[in-house]
Amino acid sequence: MLEIKNLKVSVDEKQILNGVNLSVGPSETHILMGKNGSGKSSLLSTIVKNPKYKIDGGDICFCGESIAEKSVCDVARAGIFLSFQNAPAISGLSISMLLKNSVNSVRKARGEQVLTAPEYFKLAQEYCNLLEIPNDWLKRQVNLGFSGGEKKKISMLEMLFLKPKLALLDEPDSGVDVDAVNIIAKAIDYLKPFGTSFLIVSHYEKLISLSKPNFVHIMQDGKIVESGDVTLAQKILKNGFGDDEK
Numbered sequence: 001m002l003e004i005k006n007l008k009v010s011v012d013e014k015q016i017l018n019g020v021n022l023s024v025g026p027s028e029t030h031i032l033m034g035k036n037g038s039g040k041s042s043l044l045s046t047i048v049k050n051p052k053y054k055i056d057g058g059d060i061c062f063c064g065e066s067i068a069e070k071s072v073c074d075v076a077r078a079g080i081f082l083s084f085q086n087a088p089a090i091s092g093l094s095i096s097m098l099l100k101n102s103v104n105s106v107r108k109a110r111g112e113q114v115l116t117a118p119e120y121f122k123l124a125q126e127y128c129n130l131l132e133i134p135n136d137w138l139k140r141q142v143n144l145g146f147s148g149g150e151k152k153k154i155s156m157l158e159m160l161f162l163k164p165k166l167a168l169l170d171e172p173d174s175g176v177d178v179d180a181v182n183i184i185a186k187a188i189d190y191l192k193p194f195g196t197s198f199l200i201v202s203h204y205e206k207l208i209s210l211s212k213p214n215f216v217h218i219m220q221d222g223k224i225v226e227s228g229d230v231t232l233a234q235k236i237l238k239n240g241f242g243d244d245e246k
């Protein structure tokens, strides 16, 4: 589904990714770990085609097609979703408007019917219940005045509506209380039967174990230097990245 080959990326002439290789198959869950500044968020921003991140070499293929020349809108319509490490606030835009417009744009691109108002309200009710979000949040402006943990739940609400083929979650559990981590894990579980693949940046044991990853990768200096199963994450959580990191 996602094939990244020898990806080299720079921002403002500074090389940040130095030959990333990564393959994510359908319905797989991958955890990405690495020291601060190792390039995890940059990798996710590059996959969603944030125009600041310039691809200098290598390629990113999604569902068999290169997305290196595609726009952020193209990749969103193709079914890639990013939950930001630090989600921006959008004043003047309600969460409801964002959800309706983004889901209908993706549905149109897939050749599906747009959501009617009653269908939207039914889904909003279901997902707010699942995420323990009060209904009145829907009328509030996107991420404006919300706490860090509340913003992470709003991202999960967007993800449930969009039902992406590939969800990139950048530290969905940082700054989140114990109960909310369980709720984020529930959102991930909810999407798994739809065939969604996940690439999740996390350094917390709870979400890593609850998300039942197939693979764990370690990033260092803009490269994936080690991959393994969940025992690799357990080793890092116990011993740190240390000097023996490859």
Ligand SMILES: Nc1ncnc2c1ncn2[C@@H]1O[C@H](COP(=O)(O)OP(=O)(O)OP(=O)(O)O)[C@@H](O)[C@H]1O
Pocket: 011, 012, 014, 016, 034, 035, 036, 037, 038, 039, 040, 041, 042, 043, 052, 085
């Ligand atoms: N827009 C930018 N301008 C300059 N440098 C940048 C930019 N974006 C990223 N970088 C640099 O690239 C490196 C990788 O940053 P990135 O945010 O990808 O790291 P990270 O692994 O996500 O770290 P963290 O665990 O702290 O979130 C850092 O040294 C960062 O300063």
Ligand SMILES: [Mg+2]
Pocket: 040, 041, 042, 085, 170
């Ligand atoms: Mg980051």
